[in-house]
Amino acid sequence: MIHKRLSIVAAAGLIAVAVPGVSPAHAEPGTGTEPPVVELVLDVSGSMKAADIDGETRMAVAKRAFNDVVDALPETTRLGIRVLGATYGGKSKRQGCRDTQQIVEVGPVNRVAAKNAIATLKPTGFTPIGLALREAAKDLDGAGTARRIVLITDGEDTCTPPDPCDVARELAAQGTDLVVDTLGLAPDEKTRKQLVCISQATGGTYAAAQSEEELTDRIKQLVDRAALPPPVTPAVVAGAKDCAGAPLLAAGVYSDRELIGEHRFYRVAVSEGDELRASVSIALDRPLNRDYGVLIKAATVDGRELVRGLDAGSGRADVISAGLRWSGDEEPALSAISEICLIVSNSLASATAAGAPGMPVELTIGLAPASQAPDAPGLGRGFLLLFVLAIAGLIAGVLAGWLTRWWVAKWKEN
Amino acid sequence: MRILLAGAALGLTLLPAVPAWADPSAGPEPAGGGSAGTSFLNAVTIAPEQPVKVGAAIGDYLYWQFPATAGQRPELAIDVALPDEGRTGDQSWTVEVFDGLRRRQACVGGEQSPVASTTVSEVRIGCRLRQVRSWAEPWDGDPLPGTYYVRLSSTRLPEKDLGLPVEVSLALTAPTGDTGADQGELAAPLVPVNQPGKVLTTPVPTAPAAPGDGEDMVATAWLPDFSSRWIWTAGGGVLAAVAGLIGFSWTRRRA
Numbered sequence: 060m061i062h063k064r065l066s067i068v069a070a071a072g073l074i075a076v077a078v079p080g081v082s083p084a085h086a087e088p089g090t091g092t093e094p095p096v097v098e099l100v101l102d103v104s105g106s107m108k109a110a111d112i113d114g115e116t117r118m119a120v121a122k123r124a125f126n127d128v129v130d131a132l133p134e135t136t137r138l139g140i141r142v143l144g145a146t147y148g149g150k151s152k153r154q155g156c157r158d159t160q161q162i163v164e165v166g167p168v169n170r171v172a173a174k175n176a177i178a179t180l181k182p183t184g185f186t187p188i189g190l191a192l193r194e195a196a197k198d199l200d201g202a203g204t205a206r207r208i209v210l211i212t213d214g215e216d217t218c219t220p221p222d223p224c225d226v227a228r229e230l231a232a233q234g235t236d237l238v239v240d241t242l243g244l245a246p247d248e249k250t251r252k253q254l255v256c257i258s259q260a261t262g263g264t265y266a267a268a269q270s271e272e273e274l275t276d277r278i279k280q281l282v283d284r285a286a287l288p289p290p291v292t293p294a295v296v297a298g299a300k301d302c303a304g305a306p307l308l309a310a311g312v313y314s315d316r317e318l319i320g321e322h323r324f325y326r327v328a329v330s331e332g333d334e335l336r337a338s339v340s341i342a343l344d345r346p347l348n349r350d351y352g353v354l355i356k357a358a359t360v361d362g363r364e365l366v367r368g369l370d371a372g373s374g375r376a377d378v379i380s381a382g383l384r385w386s387g388d389e390e391p392a393l394s395a396i397s398e399i400c401l402i403v404s405n406s407l408a409s410a411t412a413a414g415a416p417g418m419p420v421e422l423t424i425g426l427a428p429a430s431q432a433p434d435a436p437g438l439g440r441g442f443l444l445l446f447v448l449a450i451a452g453l454i455a456g457v458l459a460g461w462l463t464r465w466w467v468a469k470w471k472e473n
Numbered sequence: 474m475r476i477l478l479a480g481a482a483l484g485l486t487l488l489p490a491v492p493a494w495a496d497p498s499a500g501p502e503p504a505g506g507g508s509a510g511t512s513f514l515n516a517v518t519i520a521p522e523q524p525v526k527v528g529a530a531i532g533d534y535l536y537w538q539f540p541a542t543a544g545q546r547p548e549l550a551i552d553v554a555l556p557d558e559g560r561t562g563d564q565s566w567t568v569e570v571f572d573g574l575r576r577r578q579a580c581v582g583g584e585q586s587p588v589a590s591t592t593v594s595e596v597r598i599g600c601r602l603r604q605v606r607s608w609a610e611p612w613d614g615d616p617l618p619g620t621y622y623v624r625l626s627s628t629r630l631p632e633k634d635l636g637l638p639v640e641v642s643l644a645l646t647a648p649t650g651d652t653g654a655d656q657g658e659l660a661a662p663l664v665p666v667n668q669p670g671k672v673l674t675t676p677v678p679t680a681p682a683a684p685g686d687g688e689d690m691v692a693t694a695w696l697p698d699f700s701s702r703w704i705w706t707a708g709g710g711v712l713a714a715v716a717g718l719i720g721f722s723w724t725r726r727r728a
Binding site for chain 1: 511513572576670
């Protein structure tokens with residue numbers, strides 16, 4: 060019977076061990092019901108005539124690269140193509156700077172039609188990048204949740220104002236998820252600076268292509284990236300200036316904008332036995348001074364700080380993030396508190412573009428069961444433990460021996 | 474009965490040799506070896522022993538994520554093949570690791586931010602994390618079970634070098650160390666919340682945890698997971714018994 064019970068305990072122990080501590084509790088990724096959308100914006104201005112890529116004109120190389128990309132396009136991806144500077148060959152800046160057309164509508168791609176449209180392109184006019192970006196954003200309007208524009212150009216904008224970089228920042232601030240990836244064809248310094256600025260303003264990437272292979276590979280990579288949209292689209296929220304007027308948030312991902320030096324307040328309802336998990340990322344979408352930081356604080360509604368998370372850095376970076384955990388169980392007096400105030404602030408500074416729109420903020424709120432502080436260990440380890448146990452055993456053995464001898468002697472006497 | 478007991482005993486003695494209990498599969502399926510994300514949200518999932526090779530441009534911020542369980546010591550080894558032409562100055566490369574709450578994690582090994590001069594054609598970057606703990610105080614930054622983000626970027630470089638093509642190869646290893654050092658357990662791993670947010674007008678009363686779950690927890694909570702502590706404690710018991718026998722034998726009258 061004892062044997063049976065022992066074996067059951069041993070078996071139970073084994074089973075308990077076999078259950079891993081971490082369960083795969085990943086939330087189901089929001090499988091995109093909407094297909095990925097991407098628009099290629101190609102510069103067909105006069106400068107594309109230059110024959111400096113592997114001895115061929117930039118235009119010829121770009122055309123072949125586009126054909127390759129159209130051939131290799133993932134089935135689900137919906138693609139549009141817009142050109143700029145393709146039709147007006149005159150001298151009038153006013154007219155030349157309105158020269159942008161969509162040659163392939165955003166949608167499931169008809170490969171033959173797309174290739175025919177590409178084949179007819181001739182390098183012609185001005186380079187109205189700002190306008191083309193605006194129009195491209197309109198083309199993608201309502202087309203999907205994660206929208207990507209790939210801008211391919213060999214020269215800087217010849218139609219400023221508006222500065223295409225300001226246009227990009229403005230577009231990013233309007234929509235929730237518009238990313239502009241830029242690709243410079245044998246770019247000069249001014250072009251590179253402009254394209255870097257555009258990609259930084261929208262959270263996109265910049266690459267330079269000096270050969271046909273580089274160009275084709277990079278466009279394919281960007282289109283493939285667009286085919287893998289993020290698992291969740293953040294909900295837009297506007298944080299308040301104080302806790303009283305702050306929006307009450309459920310668990311999930313939010314996006315907001317915060318000016319340099321601004322504080323934004325949010326409220327979260329945390330029930331007893333729950334743990335609040337919050338993280339915040341601020342995208343550094345403009346040139347900033349060298350050092351920067353972000354701070355997220357959890358406080359009671361009347362302003363008493365509970366916990367904070369912060370991070371700081373320097374040098375090039377795309378985002379800066381911090382996070383925190385808090386549960387009322389840690390301090391019984393607070394466990395009755397239901398509403399927690401979250402304050403997001405930054406220590407950024409910019410010598411140039413400090414005004415609106417603010418920097419993109421991504422706020423993630425999670426509510427998970429609170430973890431219990433562990434008790435003292437039930438098992439021990441180390442040589443001190445062995446020594447103590449051995450000495451205790453020895454003493455117990457000696458005592459048991461003496462007792463036995465005494466008892467035997469007494470038994471013999473009687 | 475004896476066979477059962479013997480089997481259980483055998484299982485217990487074999488345990489240290491079979492670290493298969495640590496299930497590293499907590500997370501979405503790896504998306505394959507040829508891609509990288511560009512933000513925390515679309516970071517590409519990678520797995521240990523599955524090398525990643527991806528083309529990128531200097532100036533890109535590349536993001537990956539991987540799941541880790543308590544006791545693991547994740548280590549990243551990254552090689553960046555730099556272009557031979559077009560570089561004009563020194564470049565600083567950095568790998569940064571963040572936990573599921575996007576809190577920065579310290580690298581305790583590996584060269585986290587090397588500088589590549591114009592003469593080298595490859596730069597090696599490495600980061601070894603501290604051992605993932607099974608529990609930590611909420612205000613503590615210790616590594617905990619859940620998702621980890623990796624960000625690779627060049628932090629300081631001549632502006633002219635932006636956009637040049639590079640080839641990045643990344644390898645992740647996650648050997649499991651001894652879990653016995655830790656007590657306590659995190660109720661839910663630190664994984665990203667993949668649902669869009671919702672602004673509420675009134676607080677939603679959350680239902681208390683189902684009582685069934687609680688009972689399950691209580692049934693097994695008193696028994697710690699397998700660790701070296703079991704060996705030490707059981708060994709100590711055996712030693713004490715032997716010492717007891719020796720002590721007993723000392724008191725016998727010598728013939």
